[in-house]
Amino acid sequence: MGIMSMNVYEPHEWKHGTKVAGVPWKNPVGTASGTFQLAACRWFYDVSQMGAISTKGVSPVPWEGNPTPRTAESPAGMVNAVGLQNPGVDHYLVDELPKLKELGATVVTNVAGHSDDDYAEVVEKLADSPADMLEINVSCPNVSHGGMSVGSDPKTLHRLISRLRPITDKPMVVKLSPNVTDIVSIAKAAVDAGADALSLINTLVGMRIDIRTGEPIIANRTGGVSGPAIFPIALGFVWRVRQALPDIPIIGIGGIDSGEKALEYLYAGANAVEVGAAALYDPTAPLRIARELDDLLDSRPQLAAKLAQGQTWR
Numbered sequence: 267m268g269i270m271s272m273n274v275y276e277p278h279e280w281k282h283g284t285k286v287a288g289v290p291w292k293n294p295v296g297t298a299s300g301t302f303q304l305a306a307c308r309w310f311y312d313v314s315q316m317g318a319i320s321t322k323g324v325s326p327v328p329w330e331g332n333p334t335p336r337t338a339e340s341p342a343g344m345v346n347a348v349g350l351q352n353p354g355v356d357h358y359l360v361d362e363l364p365k366l367k368e369l370g371a372t373v374v375t376n377v378a379g380h381s382d383d384d385y386a387e388v389v390e391k392l393a394d395s396p397a398d399m400l401e402i403n404v405s406c407p408n409v410s411h412g413g414m415s416v417g418s419d420p421k422t423l424h425r426l427i428s429r430l431r432p433i434t435d436k437p438m439v440v441k442l443s444p445n446v447t448d449i450v451s452i453a454k455a456a457v458d459a460g461a462d463a464l465s466l467i468n469t470l471v472g473m474r475i476d477i478r479t480g481e482p483i484i485a486n487r488t489g490g491v492s493g494p495a496i497f498p499i500a501l502g503f504v505w506r507v508r509q510a511l512p513d514i515p516i517i518g519i520g521g522i523d524s525g526e527k528a529l530e531y532l533y534a535g536a537n538a539v540e541v542g543a544a545a546l547y548d549p550t551a552p553l554r555i556a557r558e559l560d561d562l563l564d565s566r567p568q569l570a571a572k573l574a575q576g577q578t579w580r
């Protein structure tokens with residue numbers, strides 16, 4: 267189904283919903299953080315049709331992000347080092363979030379910080395907001411403090427999530443990094459500290475070099491690799507975490523560009539998925555994938571029934 271054959275604003279009766287940590291999603295496909303911006307995406311499709319919208323990471327104050335160039339192409343994917351540029355939580359609360367809720371979207375607000383205090387400040391401000399879920403990004407490889415450094419050590423992560431837990435009743439998703447030797451110990455630390463769900467994976471550290479100059483293409487030198495190239499790697503991470511933690515809701519992320527690939531995540535034990543890089547070369551990809559998956563689930567009633575109840579295939 268391409269953009270020409272899909273009426274992207276036509277009301278759609280979703281056949282197969284899911285639940286993530288008790289929160290109903292109209293379908294199991296969300297947008298992945300950093301690849302969705304309401305002001306741009308609303309011109310391409312009715313964003314309220316997505317299972318959920320995970321928004322760009324928000325920090326306590328506006329962040330400028332990294333110097334440019336920030337992206338490079340790579341086989342079946344891309345490398346980015348945007349550096350969590352965003353206008354800050356106060357702007358998010360008066361601008362993006364109310365507009366998304368007015369449109370009827372289920373919103374997963376992605377939270378960024380350079381320190382425990384940063385994360386706590388953002389979560390406090392979001393506690394009484396209309397956000398449906400919070401997704402704590404402890405896995406960004408492109409910031410010098412916070413981000414991946416928090417999510418690479420079970421003790422540090424446990425400390426952070428234990429501090430955030432009492433601040434909000436909202437379901438808290440912890441977004442994990444693949445740039446670790448033992449993701450299961452990190453996942454367990456997040457769950458022990460009170461995470462309601464896990465999302466994985468964030469990008470893998472990588473880079474490109476310009477052979478005309480011999481220098482890195484991206485100003486930050488290294489960046490995060492995403493897109494179809496990471497699909498089997500990300501799927502393997504979801505599988506391992508599901509095997510170790512049978513009960514925690516999981517959102518699978520990485521390289522999804524079709525309903526079939528989304529379905530593989532559901533069979534690996536995910537409750538839902540998020541689509542990232544695919545939306546950067548085809549803005550309607552998240553909605554197309556959601557509709558493809560909705561049709562694929564018609565002939566898989568056992569899986570569909572489990573998802574509808576908030577359960578998973580394995």
Ligand SMILES: Cc1cc2nc3c(=O)[nH]c(=O)nc-3n(C[C@H](O)[C@H](O)[C@H](O)COP(=O)(O)O)c2cc1C
Nearest residue numbers: 298299300323346403467468492493520521542543
């Ligand atoms: C340009 C860009 C910006 C991103 N920004 C964020 C972010 O702000 N917060 C976050 O948790 N993940 C961020 N990510 C990671 C994605 O949400 C996703 O985890 C990753 O790209 C893997 O999925 P994909 O292969 O479908 O892109 C970003 C990814 C890209 C490509």
